Amino acid sequence: MKAHYKVLILGAGSGGLSVAARLAKKLSPKEIAIVDPAKKHYYQPLWTLSGAGVLPKQESERNQVDFIPQGVDWIQESVTRFNPQENEIETDSARKITYDFMVVALGLRLAWEKIPGATEALGKNGVCTIYEYDQVDKTEQMLKSFSGGTALFTMPPVPIKCAGAPQKIMYLADEIFRNTGVRNKTKIFFATAGKAIFGIPVFAEALTKVVQRKNIELLTQHQLISIDGANKKATFRVTDSAGNTSDQELNYDLIHVVPPMVAPKVVLESALVEKEGDQKGWLSVDKFTLQHKLFPNVFGVGDVTGVPNSKTGAAIRKQAPIVVDNLLNVMNQQPPQAKYDGYSSCPLVTEVGKVILAEFGYDGKLLPSFPVNPAKERRSMWILKRYLLPKLYWHGMLRGRA
Numbered sequence: 001m002k003a004h005y006k007v008l009i010l011g012a013g014s015g016g017l018s019v020a021a022r023l024a025k026k027l028s029p030k031e032i033a034i035v036d037p038a039k040k041h042y043y044q045p046l047w048t049l050s051g052a053g054v055l056p057k058q059e060s061e062r063n064q065v066d067f068i069p070q071g072v073d074w075i076q077e078s079v080t081r082f083n084p085q086e087n088e089i090e091t092d093s094a095r096k097i098t099y100d101f102m103v104v105a106l107g108l109r110l111a112w113e114k115i116p117g118a119t120e121a122l123g124k125n126g127v128c129t130i131y132e133y134d135q136v137d138k139t140e141q142m143l144k145s146f147s148g149g150t151a152l153f154t155m156p157p158v159p160i161k162c163a164g165a166p167q168k169i170m171y172l173a174d175e176i177f178r179n180t181g182v183r184n185k186t187k188i189f190f191a192t193a194g195k196a197i198f199g200i201p202v203f204a205e206a207l208t209k210v211v212q213r214k215n216i217e218l219l220t221q222h223q224l225i226s227i228d229g230a231n232k233k234a235t236f237r238v239t240d241s242a243g244n245t246s247d248q249e250l251n252y253d254l255i256h257v258v259p260p261m262v263a264p265k266v267v268l269e270s271a272l273v274e275k276e277g278d279q280k281g282w283l284s285v286d287k288f289t290l291q292h293k294l295f296p297n298v299f300g301v302g303d304v305t306g307v308p309n310s311k312t313g314a315a316i317r318k319q320a321p322i323v324v325d326n327l328l329n330v331m332n333q334q335p336p337q338a339k340y341d342g343y344s345s346c347p348l349v350t351e352v353g354k355v356i357l358a359e360f361g362y363d364g365k366l367l368p369s370f371p372v373n374p375a376k377e378r379r380s381m382w383i384l385k386r387y388l389l390p391k392l393y394w395h396g397m398l399r400g401r402a
């Protein structure tokens with residue numbers, strides 16, 4: 001390992017590896033290093049399907065080492081401090097590494113501490129989540145052994161990663177309850193902190209029809225704020241139409257919890273963080289070029305970036321080539337020229353075999369890849385989600401080919 005690299009990539013998740021694979025084809029791989037302690041890599045979109053027992057969660061897991069591009073150094077340590085004025089980072093082994101250019105791809109952190117009681121309650125007494133790999137099996141067991149009662153599915157304030165997943169698992173749970181014969185003695189509620197079931201009107205309309213068809217009750221402006229696991233009670237902060245808030249306790253027999261999400265602590269405490277506005281607390285980058293607003297030799301990709309998109313792997317597939325092109329522009333003393341349009345996609349699974357493929361960019365602009373009505377549930381989009389996208393991810397995106 002060296003003490004200086006031309007390009008330092010922080011994080012070897014979807015964003016870090018996608019950028020590394022592309023960059024290693026343009027520069028000498030020896031000039032690039034990736035910093036990440038994680039030995040395993042996960043294709044997280046499969047966790048929704050595994051939580052419902054459609055496929056084993058192990059299908060989402062690979063060894064990180066198999067995806068580090070050949071010749072690129074992999075520093076298996078955590079970044080603990082940024083010093084962008086000196087083009088330097090520090091790791092948990094007190095190693096200091098300097099760089100000419102840096103790509104921050106550290107993802108986000110699940111802020112479980114913002115729901116008091118949740119961490120202690122997880123995995124027992126009907127409290128589950130598909131947002132943690134080690135909870136995915138338990139979610140499947142809880143859904144399949146549910147004997148009826150009240151099932152709550154929660155959605156925190158955005159931004160979160162894959163804002164569709166909290167309701168996808170609910171639709172799959174509804175199907176499981178029908179198959180196990182308990183649906184007629186179960187009430188399902190979707191309690192969302194938001195004002196609507198989905199942020200883009202055309203998809204919100206289609207999803208409203210889905211919840212009506214499935215007899216699911218929608219509770220808007222209901223933000224989960226604590227859980228009493230022993231007594232199976234959840235407290236929500238409810239905002240009424242006049243903007244007044246009150247706290248409301250709901251009893252549950254099963255609750256699927258999605259926590260609020262924040263940037264990793266090391267980013268939050270650094271000079272790289274956005275200090276004001278809608279993107280406060282996330283990596284401060286230009287929403288089109290993905291270049292840092294203060295440090296032009298720094299770029300961001302993926303969930304950590306403070307851009308008004310929807311945080312998904314699909315967004316990263318579009319961001320990675322933009323970051324690489326702009327990085328090369330800047331290396332050649334050119335202004336960054338490639339522009340990200342905010343593209344993101346969410347394959348909204350409404351039951352096994354049916355998906356609404358929501359694709360959109362900044363300001364809710366629809367960006368469909370296929371010439372068909374995007375708000376319709378389709379079997380073809382299920383095939384895309386279940387079979388084609390995982391292949392595209394492992395063999396295309398992480399190899400810098402797609």
Ligand SMILES: Cc1cc2nc3c(=O)[nH]c(=O)nc-3n(C[C@H](O)[C@H](O)[C@H](O)COP(=O)(O)OP(=O)(O)OC[C@H]3O[C@@H](n4cnc5c(N)ncnc54)[C@H](O)[C@@H]3O)c2cc1C
Pocket residue numbers: 010011012013014015016035036037038043044045046047048077078079080105106107108130131161162165264266301302303304311312313314315316345346347
């Ligand atoms: C349940 C679920 C369902 C989803 N469904 C979809 C979907 O259907 N479609 C879709 O496109 N997306 C989906 N996503 C979202 C998608 O998985 C993420 O948006 C994507 O993985 C984010 O990639 P990233 O590189 O930004 O972060 P990650 O892939 O999370 O990687 C971050 C990396 O940074 C490393 N790291 C963190 N802190 C440090 C540190 N201090 N030092 C060094 N390394 C560090 C971590 O170890 C990790 O490897 C889903 C996610 C979940 C959880």
